[in-house]
Amino acid sequence: MARRPRARGGPGPHPRARRPLPPASRRAGRRARRHPGRRAARPPPEPRRARARRGTAFFESFHGRNVSCNPAAIDRELARVAPHVERLWSVSRDGVEVPTGATAVRVGTPEWRAARDRADLLVLNDWIEDSWRPRRDQFVLQTWHGTPLKRIALGRRDRTPRLFAAVVKQSTRWSVMLAQNDFAARALRRSYAVVRPMWTLGYPRNDVVVTSSGEEARTSLGVVTPRVVLYAPTWRDDALDQPDPLDPTALAERLGPDWTVLVRGHARTLGLRAEVAADRVLDVTAHPDVSDLLALADVLVTDYSSVMFDFSATGRPMVFHVADAERYEAEVRGFAWDLGERAPGPLVRTTDEVADAVARADEPDERARWAARYARWRADFNPLDDGHASERVVARLLALGALPRR
Numbered sequence: 572m573a574r575r576p577r578a579r580g581g582p583g584p585h586p587r588a589r590r591p592l593p594p595a596s597r598r599a600g601r602r603a604r605r606h607p608g609r610r611a612a613r614p615p616p617e618p619r620r621a622r623a624r625r626g627t628a629f630f631e632s633f634h635g636r637n638v639s640c641n642p643a644a645i646d647r648e649l650a651r652v653a654p655h656v657e658r659l660w661s662v663s664r665d666g667v668e669v670p671t672g673a674t675a676v677r678v679g680t681p682e683w684r685a686a687r688d689r690a691d692l693l694v695l696n697d698w699i700e701d702s703w704r705p706r707r708d709q710f711v712l713q714t715w716h717g718t719p720l721k722r723i724a725l726g727r728r729d730r731t732p733r734l735f736a737a738v739v740k741q742s743t744r745w746s747v748m749l750a751q752n753d754f755a756a757r758a759l760r761r762s763y764a765v766v767r768p769m770w771t772l773g774y775p776r777n778d779v780v781v782t783s784s785g786e787e788a789r790t791s792l793g794v795v796t797p798r799v800v801l802y803a804p805t806w807r808d809d810a811l812d813q814p815d816p817l818d819p820t821a822l823a824e825r826l827g828p829d830w831t832v833l834v835r836g837h838a839r840t841l842g843l844r845a846e847v848a849a850d851r852v853l854d855v856t857a858h859p860d861v862s863d864l865l866a867l868a869d870v871l872v873t874d875y876s877s878v879m880f881d882f883s884a885t886g887r888p889m890v891f892h893v894a895d896a897e898r899y900e901a902e903v904r905g906f907a908w909d910l911g912e913r914a915p916g917p918l919v920r921t922t923d924e925v926a927d928a929v930a931r932a933d934e935p936d937e938r939a940r941w942a943a944r945y946a947r948w949r950a951d952f953n954p955l956d957d958g959h960a961s962e963r964v965v966a967r968l969l970a971l972g973a974l975p976r977r
Contacts, residue, residue: 626974627657629690633697633716635663635678638670639860641714641749642694644775646670648961649968656974659686668859692973698741705744710973712964713745714775717877718755718952721805721904724762728905739764746973749964751777751880752952758907772963773955774881776862781884782958785867792853794867796831800929801868803835803861804892805876816874817892818922820849825926833868835861835878870932872925875899875906883948884956888932888941889916892925915945 628649630642638646638660649656650672658673661683669675676683684703687693693709696716705711722728724738742748742763750756751774760769789799802822804815815836823832834847836856846854855864861878865871871882871889874896879889891914900906911918917928931937968974 625655625657626653626692627659627686627690628692628694628974629659629661629687630673630694631661631696634700635661635667637667637859638662639776639862640696640716641775642696643670643860644778644862644961645694645712645714645964646673648775648965652965653969653974659690661687691975692968699744703744705746709746710968710971711744711746712749712968712973713742713747714749715755715759718751718880719758719762719877720879720906720908720910721875721899722762722907723904725764726758726762726907735764738762742766749774752955754951755880770964770967771955772967773957773960775961775964776860777881777884777953777956778958778961779860779862780865780881781956783863783866785863788858788863788867792833792855792858792867794831794833794853796829796851798826798830798870799833799868800826800830800870800872801833801835801864801882802872802892803864803876803878804874816894817872817925819847819852821922822872822926822929823849823851825923826930830929833864835864870929872929875904875910880952881956883915883945884953886945886949888929888938889914890925890928890932891916891918892920893918894920913944913948915941915948917941 628646630638630646632639632642646658646660647670650658650670654672658670660667660669660673660675661678662669662675663678665677667675676686687703688706691709693705693711694714695711696714719726724730725735727734742765745765745767747768747770748759748763748765750759750769750771753771756769756771759765788794800822802815802817802819804817815834819832819834823830826832828851830851832852834852834854834856835858836854846856848854858864862881865878865882865885868882869887871878871887872892873879873882873889874892874894879891882889891910893910896910896918916932917924919925919928
């Protein structure tokens with residue numbers, strides 16, 4: 572009897588039909604036969620739940636020279652309302668004391684570059700000095716450091732195409748710029764070609780000026796006289812290492828034993844000009860934050876410095892020493908408007924005139940003489956310096972997501 576032919580591929584005379592493998596499985600089988608030692612691929616792991624990020628804030632004031640100004644005030648408020656946020660402070664030298672809970676990073680080091688690169692929020696009050704540019708998801712708050720009476724940046728008469736390019740390179744790296752008042756918002760937008768949002772929220776650094784008694788600064792400085800006058804001139808581009816225009820030693824002698832004269836040079840003169848030392852004269856240029864000194868002073872003597880707009884939040888007397896006003900206007904910077912038409916205090920030129928103006932500044936007749944001007948000045952420049960500017964700034968930063976939510 573003839574045997575039936577075996578079906579191709581079947582086990583016997585009656586093979587059980589097999590469903591063909593899909594192409595992918597056949598390829599996998601061929602790979603396994605060719606590479607018997609290779610392990611089969613494992614299935615992908617279950618996705619892990621992402622851990623909440625702390626968020627990182629990077630602060631820098633005057634290129635790391637100190638911890639001061641608006642960045643310091645914003646740091647204090649951020650530490651209060653968001654203590655989980657990592658806070659890093661840029662410092663230019665060893666010995667700069669940073670706030671409790673913050674970490675210092677030395678300018679120019681690999682750690683400093685890494686800190687700046689990974690920060691979610693950067694809070695600065697001056698130019699970015701190198702070519703660094705933020706990532707698209709980083710938020711850079713430029714607070715600047717004063718309402719400008721003098722012409723700055725593109726407002727200067729000696730501006731050049733090179734300056735214009737440098738200014739635009741700066742302002743295009745800022746997410747937002749902060750202004751103390753409406754005048755400052757307009758002036759800063761023009762001067763820095765700012766196209767990003769401008770926040771007019773008052774100056775955080777002035778929260779201390781209007782809420783502190785100044786007694787802590789009095790104690791730390793060792794001031795024992797009942798009265799204090801602060802002399803705080805601006806800087807002059809062509810005389811950074813020169814003595815200030817007013818002689819503070821002669822001023823202290825003229826005022827007498829009831830007065831201490833505090834001398835506060837501009838941050839740009841720190842370490843360049845000789846310190847002043849005399850009886851009842853203290854050079855406080857190296858004091859970390861001028862806001863503490865403004866809170867302490869009974870009277871301010873200045874020339875064209877933006878501290879006039881900060882001190883006026885207190886309502887206390889100001890005297891303007893303008894001995895070189897014509898030269899400053901024509902040869903140095905120039906002014907946005909005529910100080911003499913709006914100043915809420917006397918404009919004087921000699922040391923004797925300064926001493927006389929300071930001595931009688933609190934007399935009722937002198938107060939009444941300047942009351943109307945002072946009220947207009949404060950309405951124009953200090954309507955938001957109410958002790959809560961830091962709260963407004965930090966609340967807006969958090970609301971906009973400048974730091975990750977916990």
